Amino acid sequence: MGSRYLRTVLGEALTGIARNGLLSLAAATTVAVSLFVLAVFLLVLVNGDHLARTVESGLEVRVYLRDGLGESEREELRNGLLGLPGVSDVVFVSRTEALAALREQLGEDANLLEGIEEMNPLRDSFRVTTRGPAWVDSVAAAARSLPGVEDVGYTHDLAQRILKLTTSLRLGGLVLICLMILATLFVISNTVRLTIFARSEEIAIMKLVGATNWFVRWPFIFEGLLLGLAGALLASVAAWQTYSWAVGGVYANVSFIPVLPVYPLTLRLGLFLLSLGALVGALGSLLSLRRFLSR
């Protein structure tokens, strides 16, 4: 591409956008809206995944120790637990700590503990964290047969239910995001196609005066690219603002729900939207031009 040719192509693309002002604006807006919807979807799903991860990592197996276990036996058991497949962390919780935690949990009802505090009925225990809810069952079963273990406590149903929920959430999210991306691609390429259809006569005239196919294509490809970028920029800014506002709302009102911080998430999302917009805009132009350039 010579520099004069490049100037001609860019000039054609810019005057094309400028002189088709309203249609270009409509196209960029359509791209912006569809990308924004996609962005909101992505943000919700990424946070859903984050939530699922947080809940999953909270699942633990409690291994209660037999009374009167010596220091060395306890250390041996701890190493045994750490050696089990799927175990990521083992933390010792003494019976005193357990009681304190219980009192904390009861809060205002702590007076229920009065009288039993002296004798403390609780046991020493290990809090075993697994690498995911799928490991909970096998870790619990293996821990039961280790020497020095009195009992193993874990909520089997809860683990299974959470596992099922997060798995289907992720699968559904993935399917949904694929559909959304397809729909967005369709909307954007159709919008670009519309701007090209509106100028089919222009293309016919270009061909008539002896323009090569690539000479016809480049300005339209640049135009599609610029439209896609403009729409994506709008969508990115809107998504960033919306997400900042939403995260602020969550922190202020329901702070126990874990949300991902605004940065770098929205920056990455913006980059994704910009490249998607540019790519689909250019590609949409290229594909829509095929029927005009067949002859």
Added chain:
Amino acid sequence: MIEFYDVHKVFPNGVTALRGVTASIAKGEFVFVVGPSGAGKSTLVRLVYRDEIPTSGYVFVDGINLSRLRPAHVPYLRRNIGVVFQDFKLLPRKTAYENVAFAMRVIGASPREIARRVPAVLEMVGLGDKAEAFPSELSGGEQQRVSLARAIVNHPAVLVADEPTGNLDPVTAWGIVQLLLEINRRGTTVVMATHAKSIVDAARRRVIALERGMVVRDRQRAEYSEGGLERAWAQGISAPSSARP
């Protein structure tokens, strides 16, 4: 310059436009292609700039067989052929100057060449003072002059005009034809499809008469029709309706 050898054209919808046309047009000639509507005039001229390809037979332009011309080479053929239409086909969002300059930019002319050549061509077609006007601000005759300027700006060897005066009143039409004759005098081969009898009769040039896709007459310095043939055409046009059950 342009040769047709036994050209047949059948469109995908089954309509037969040309049935064995053979004709040869020399460099520098001015040729009218005449005939009633549906005789195949338009199809014949569109073969020249390869808007259509013959179903059978051959079309040669400047020694090149257009049926064998690779699609990638078509743009280069068209740079040597100017085309003018009944409906002008100007870009509505470009000024007269830009419309003409566009044809030069497409072939990669330098800005200097464009700035020098476009005003000269607009001057030649009599639109020196309308360069900055958009097509919607011009009369039909002026628009056709712009499209003529665009057609000749790259010095094509051949100019094809498909009913160029179809949308114009007789006086304006004659002005356009005189321009075409002037362009021809400067050495460009001109092929003009028309059914404007008065223009053909006044210009006295070679006439190729088509009827139902066949050449029925090909004569130098001729008029639109000859006595007997005019009646024959009239019958030809009415025959299908009388043949209907």
